[in-house]
Amino acid sequence: MAENVPREGTDDALVVRDLVKVFGAVRAVDGLSFRLPRGGTLGLLGGNGAGKTTTIGMIMGLVEPDGGTIRILGRDLRGDRSALLAEMNFESPYVDMPHRLTVRQNLTVFGRLYGVADTAGRIAELSRDFALEPFLDRRSGALSAGQKTRVALAKALLNRPKLLMLDEPTASLDPDTADWIRTRLEDYRRETGAALLIASHNMAEVERLCDDVVILTAGRIAAHGTPGDLMTRFGRDGLEEVFLDVVRGRGTAAERAEAAT
Amino acid sequence: MSTTPRTSSGFSFGRVGAMVLRYWYLLANSWPRAVELVYWPTVNMLTWGFVQSYVSAKSSYFAGAAGLFVAALLLWDVLLRSQQGFAFAFLEEMWSRNLGNLLMSPLKPSEFVASLMAISLIRLAIGMIPVTLIAIPLFGFNVWGLGAALAAFFANLLITGWAIGFLIIGLLLRHGLGAEALSWSLMFVLLPISCVYYPVATLPVWIRPIAWALPPTHVFEGMRAVMIEHVFRFDLLASAMALNALWIAGGVFAFTRLLAAARRAGSLVQQGE
Numbered sequence: 107m108a109e110n111v112p113r114e115g116t117d118d119a120l121v122v123r124d125l126v127k128v129f130g131a132v133r134a135v136d137g138l139s140f141r142l143p144r145g146g147t148l149g150l151l152g153g154n155g156a157g158k159t160t161t162i163g164m165i166m167g168l169v170e171p172d173g174g175t176i177r178i179l180g181r182d183l184r185g186d187r188s189a190l191l192a193e194m195n196f197e198s199p200y201v202d203m204p205h206r207l208t209v210r211q212n213l214t215v216f217g218r219l220y221g222v223a224d225t226a227g228r229i230a231e232l233s234r235d236f237a238l239e240p241f242l243d244r245r246s247g248a249l250s251a252g253q254k255t256r257v258a259l260a261k262a263l264l265n266r267p268k269l270l271m272l273d274e275p276t277a278s279l280d281p282d283t284a285d286w287i288r289t290r291l292e293d294y295r296r297e298t299g300a301a302l303l304i305a306s307h308n309m310a311e312v313e314r315l316c317d318d319v320v321i322l323t324a325g326r327i328a329a330h331g332t333p334g335d336l337m338t339r340f341g342r343d344g345l346e347e348v349f350l351d352v353v354r355g356r357g358t359a360a361e362r363a364e365a366a367t
Numbered sequence: 368m369s370t371t372p373r374t375s376s377g378f379s380f381g382r383v384g385a386m387v388l389r390y391w392y393l394l395a396n397s398w399p400r401a402v403e404l405v406y407w408p409t410v411n412m413l414t415w416g417f418v419q420s421y422v423s424a425k426s427s428y429f430a431g432a433a434g435l436f437v438a439a440l441l442l443w444d445v446l447l448r449s450q451q452g453f454a455f456a457f458l459e460e461m462w463s464r465n466l467g468n469l470l471m472s473p474l475k476p477s478e479f480v481a482s483l484m485a486i487s488l489i490r491l492a493i494g495m496i497p498v499t500l501i502a503i504p505l506f507g508f509n510v511w512g513l514g515a516a517l518a519a520f521f522a523n524l525l526i527t528g529w530a531i532g533f534l535i536i537g538l539l540l541r542h543g544l545g546a547e548a549l550s551w552s553l554m555f556v557l558l559p560i561s562c563v564y565y566p567v568a569t570l571p572v573w574i575r576p577i578a579w580a581l582p583p584t585h586v587f588e589g590m591r592a593v594m595i596e597h598v599f600r601f602d603l604l605a606s607a608m609a610l611n612a613l614w615i616a617g618g619v620f621a622f623t624r625l626l627a628a629a630r631r632a633g634s635l636v637q638q639g640e
Contacts, residue, residue, distance in 0.1 A: 129633060163636040166471045170630040192473040201467035204393065204459070211392045218385030219472045245396070261468070 119144045119179060119269045119301030120165065126173035127160050127325075134160045136325040138174070142318070144268070147295060147302040149312040149333075151345075152322035153353045158305045161322075162271055165303070166196060179268055192220055197262035198273035199255065205247025209238060209257050212246055213264065220265035232260040236290065252283040259287065263294060270294075272304045276311060284308075288315060309345040319345070321352045328352045378481075382474050386482030387489070390456055394493075404494040408444050412498050415440040416506040434508030435594050436564065441499060441510050442520055442590060443563045446583055447554050448494055449528025452487035454535045454550035461544055470635055476626060483536070484529055491525075516593050519604050520586050526611040527582045528554070533618030537625030541634055562587050582610040 120142040127135040135157045142148045152158050163169035165176055167187045176183040178190050203212045210229060217225030233239050236256045241249060246257065255276070262270060275291070276284035288311060295302055306312050312319060313333045321329040321336075329336055329352045333345055340348040341359030356362060394401050419436040460466040469479065499510045510517060531553060538546040560574060561583040567575055578584045585607035592600045629635050 127633070134633075159636055160633060163633060168467075168470055168630065168635040169633045170627070188473040188475050191471065194471075196468075196471045198467070200464075202464035203468065204389070204463040204465050206396045206463075207389070207392045208396070211389075211396075215385050215389040215392070216468070216472070218388065219382050219469075219474055221379070221381065221473065 117144050118142065118177070119146070120148075120303065121177045122161075122165070122174070123177075124174040125161065125164060125171055125176065127157075127164060127169060128172050134325050135164070135171075138322075138325070138327060140318075140320050140327070140330070142269075142301050142303055144301050145295065145299045146318060147304060147316045149316035149319040150303060150305045150322070151307075151309075151312060151319060151349060156322040156353075157325035158322060159273070160325075162196075162273060162303075162305060166194075166271065167191070192265060193267060194269045194271065195220075195262040195265060195267035196271045196273070197258045197275060199251075199258070199275075199277045200273065201258075202254075203246050203257065203261065206245060208243050208245055209249070210242045212257070213261060216261050217264050222264055225264075228264055229260075232263060236260045251278050252280065255279055255283070255287060259290065266298060266300075268298075268300050270300055270302050272302060272306075274306055274308075275304065276306075276308060284311070291315060309349055313345050321349060323353055378475070379473075379478055382478045383482045383485065386474070386479065387485050390459070390482075390486045390489070393459065401493065404490055405497055408441075408448070408494050408498040409501065411440055411444065412437060412502055413505075416502065416508075419506065419508075434502075434506065434510075435591070437502055437506055437508045438510055438513070438590055438594060439563050439587060441495065441502070442524060442586065443558070444495060444498075445491065445521055446524040446528050446557070448491055449487050449525045450531045450535070450554050451528075451550065452490035453483045453529055453532030454539075456483050456486040456490075457536045457539060458547065458550060461539065461547075467636070476623075480533065480536070480622070483532065487529065487532070488525075513590075513593060516589070516599050520590055523582055523586050523604075523607045523611055526615055530611070530614040530618035533615075533622040537622040540629045541625045541632070543634060543637065557581060557583060560584070566591060580610070582607045582614055585610065 118141050122141070123139050125135050125138040126133070138157070138161060140148065150158050150161065160169055164171050165178070165183070167183055179193060181190060183190060203216075207215070213229045213232070214225055217228060222228050229242075233242055236259060238256060238260060241253055246254070249257065259275070262272075272291070276287050279287065291302065292315065294300060302315070304312065304315060317332060319329075319331065319333055319336060320327055329340075329348070331339065336345065336348045337343065339358050339360075340351050341362075342348050342351065351357065357365065415436045419434065422436070460469055503509050513520070535546070535550045535553060538549060560570070560578045561581045562570065562578055563583070567578050567584060567588060570578055585603045589600050589603035589607070592598050592603065
């Protein structure tokens with residue numbers, strides 16, 4: 107699992123070391139280090155402005171780090187970024203697909219962008235997995251939030267990514283649809299051995315999906331461990347309480363007990 | 368059935384084709400967009416065509432250079448719409464909040480701009496070919512009659528449009544939709560000083576060096592030489608091409624610098640409406 111100063115192994119999908127990003131006077135990401143093994147799921151948590159989006163932006167190559175290194179699937183991101191991105195994918199409810207295009211047209215375009223050898227076959231396969239058939243030829247702008255999320259996930263899995271980045275994958279979905287999406291993600295990880303990095307504010311989701319959790323405050327790692335470890339260390343029954351302890355600076359169970367005496 | 372991604376570290380025409388296909392789907396699914404491509408060039412051509420008819424009836428000079436205004440207008444539209452087609456195709460991605468998907472895909476910046484060039488050409492063909500054909504029966508002016516000169520004028524104006532397009536999309540990447548207005552308006556700065564409808568000699572002396580620094584000025588002077596003096600000025604073509612080489616290099620340089628600045632500033636993760 108993750109270590110504070112990670113050493114890269116051959117089974118690592120992602121290794122982030124001493125990552126720094128400064129915007130003016132603000133250190134948005136301040137010496138961040140973690141690793142994500144292949145087949146693992148890492149939850150990246152933090153309050154608004156904690157540095158999650160900037161970190162994901164740097165991993166995807168959209169933001170230039172001011173320091174540190176990012177290695178994905180054993181290769182440096184500063185090398186052939188395009189070839190690396192062909193083995194990754196991303197899903198977020200805050201990014202859309204063209205509304206005027208049908209679901210099939212959008213998936214066809216992205217299949218070609220990712221160089222998927224049999225785009226039509228892969229779309230058919232994903233349509234069955236994500237139950238897209240009833241609206242495959244409907245315009246993307248006419249879909250419900252749940253349908254849009256399913257399409258976005260289908261797009262994210264078109265190229266069978268070895269590293270899948272998910273930003274709030276079930277935001278604004280009803281509990282039934284959200285549960286269905288989580289099951290699909292678990293299935294995908296189990297079947298392919300892909301690594302998943304999930305940024306989420308839904309602690310129940312993180313508890314269920316993630317085997318490793320990083321909680322950020324002010325761009326630094328404030329807590330790091332498996333969900334079980336964190337709950338034990340903070341003396342809490344759920345990650346939500348752990349999260350509140352961390353972001354409100356209440357400390358671990360031992361620290362709270364020491365402060366009380 | 369193989370679904371393994373075919374990865375390529377070089378320039379991919381497949382990815383360029385995917386982006387062109389994406390734009391083609393957009394046009395096919397949205398007839399107002401396709402109509403709009405033809406609408407403004409047609410309205411402009413009709414207006415200037417009737418002005419040309421009126422002025423020709425009053426002036427022997429203009430009567431001897433039939434189609435001068437219409438030709439100027441059509442070439443101006445090539446310049447304007449090559450830039451707008453380039454920038455609007457990019458803006459479509461921002462308006463639809465799709466830019467994030469593209470920037471996090473294997474699509475390289477060089478492939479993205481190559482697709483914008485291809486889309487700009489498609490938009491021009493859809494918008495301009497019908498208008499040039501309408502001008503033949505209505506005003507007796509056949510722009511295709513300019514032959515090789517038309518191809519030279521067209522290519523030069525296209526390159527100038529793309530050079531400005533590079534600057535605009537760089538500004539859009541760096542400053543987001545706050546820079547959107549430039550894609551509509553920036554080209555109009557060139558309209559009075561690139562001498563679309565009148566010779567450079569009409570300008571005040573102190574503005575003329577600025578005018579001659581603009582590649583379109585050489586094209587429009589060359590067009591008047593063909594239509595009025597019936598002479599093809601190779602010197603003007605050569606100077607337009609030399610200036611365009613500088614302009615496109617400047618546009619690409621500005622785009623790459625603005626893209627790098629956007630990566631440093633983190634503005635690529637804040638794109639959208």
